[in-house]
Structures are given as C-alpha cells and as structure tokens.
Amino acid sequence: MSSADTLKNQLILIFQKMFGHFGPLNWWPGDSPLEVMLGAILTQNTAWSNVEKALASLSQKTGLDPEKIRQLSDVELAACIRSSGYFNQKAKKLRVFLTYFHDRYGDSIEAMKEQPLERLRDELLSLHGIGPETADSILLYALDKLIFVVDAYTRRILARHGLMHHTADYHAMQDLFQQNIPPDISLYNEYHALIVNTGKDFCRTKPLCDSCPLRTLLPPGGPCMP
C-alpha cells in the first residue's frame, strides 16, 4: 500500500471513530443560512454557548432581518451581541458583512449561491473581519459549497496524529483533507463538526483524553495536546 493510501485510510479511520462516538451531527446549528453566516462571525475565538445568546438577543430585536440589523446603531448592535465577546469589533464585522450582502446580492442567499466557490471565497476574504475559517464556514455551512473548514481543533488533531506539523498553514491542512477524502459536501460538513465536538469534549481537559474516540489511534501514554 502506498503512503498516499495510508493517509487516506487514516483520515477515514479518524472520521469513522468520531462518527461511531457522536453519530451524525448535521451541522451547522442555525435555523437559516443568514443565521449561519452571522454565527460564523460571532463564534470567532468564542465558545458557541455565548454565540447562541447573542443570536437569540439579535433575533429578539430584529428577527434576524438583515435590513433591521443594519438599521441598529453601533451601540445597539454591540449591546445585542455582548455575550459573544469582542462585541465592538464583531458589531463592526457584522455591519461590514451585511452591507456587502445587501450591496452585492440584494440580501438574497439564492443570488449568492449562484456564484462559483472561488469568486465567493475571494469576496468574503476581502471583507474586514472575515478570514479563511470564517469564509469557509460560510461557504460550506450556509451556501453548500464544497470546501473543507480547518480550525484550531483540526490543527491539534492533525498534529497529534502525526499527519501534519502544528505550524502548517491553513491551506496545507485544508489540502490534506480535500485531496484525501471523497469530495462530498455532506462528508465535509460532518467531518468538521465531528472534529469540533471531539475537541470540545476531549481536548479541553486532559483527564478526559482516555475516553477520547481517537485515543485508540494514538501511541499509548502520550499527551493529547501537541
């Protein structure tokens, strides 16, 4: 078996172990594509539980109507999303994104979906406050585009399993998946969701590592964190 086949098998095995533990997760936890996009911005370096409160507050105030959100003052918008942290910065980011959403696509998700992936990705990355992970989360989870999302947990898991050095850049890690697992939107969706859940439940506190679904794939005795 070639090393490329071994890599493919390892990535599929990692998926199967996580899937066996959690089952299908059917991400993203959002009711609408717009909510997913706003959540992608709000969850930057922030626990999802805090984002949920912010989205609930924003929904209460605006019904998540993009025009109503844009009409909020900076102070009102920041107050709504306070619980998600970095609220002044994120208020600005939301406004930048929603202005783009209106000016470029007339607030239409469908119009956005019609665009090719690469063009959308370039547009998103050009916006203040949207980097690679946020752009790819929006593309995959809100717009059903075929792109693999890399995050801090992905980095840890790849490094810990010796599949890539923890200093490897975002694109290298993304390529590792996109070139070695089947190109399937549902698979990309589940794989990233499973990585995040595994990371949340088993990487935060070291004693829990013993029950991690990926534990059996690791050399015995070593730490879970890189």
Next chain:
DNA sequence: GACCAGGCACATC
C-alpha cells in the same frame, strides 16, 4: 482567580 473558547487585523521587528 487563572485559563480557554469553532479568529482576525494590525503593529512591529
């Protein structure tokens, strides 16, 4: 009371 969370932009060297 530390430490961390589903990043990103910007300054500095």
Next chain:
DNA sequence: GATGTGCATGGT
C-alpha cells in the same frame, strides 16, 4: 514574512 498584541464575555 514571522511574531506579538488587542479585542471581551462566560464557563470550568
């Protein structure tokens, strides 16, 4: 181009 720092709340 690599590395450091500010942003800020809420849970463990």
